Ligand SMILES: [Zn+2]
Ligand SMILES: [Zn+2]
């Protein structure tokens with residue numbers, strides 16, 4: 001087309017980049033049903049043709065975590081794992097240690113636990129365990145055979 005040798009005056013500063021990558025990250029997380037590391041999430045985004053940087057993934061995960069939309073699911077090989085959180089309010093996560101599947105559960109004994117700890121120890125519980133680790137039904141079933 002017009003072959004003007006650009007003098008470099010009009011370089012656009014890529015506005016809204018953060019919002020776009022944040023949405024891409026949130027959508028990728030919503031499709032993941034198992035825990036993932038920032039690196040795995042980044043690989044997934046790259047495979048989908050997204051150009052989100054690993055640093056942005058880390059930063060966005062920290063933001064989403066602070067907002068309660070992502071929950072930390074422990075360490076694997078020194079890397080923090082995360083999983084998406086779709087339920088608001090107090091609830092628990094059941095993380096399978098074998099396949100990484102995460103189930104959100106409203107099964108909760110925190111009130112009873114708090115009462116009992118108060119009675120036995122005079123301890124006032126403010127923050128209990130929100131993530132449980134074990135084997136999902138599929139993995140537990142396979143192990144029997
Ligand atoms: Zn959750
Ligand atoms: Zn499993």
Ligand SMILES: [Zn+2]
Nearest residue numbers: 090108109110
């Ligand atoms: Zn609870």
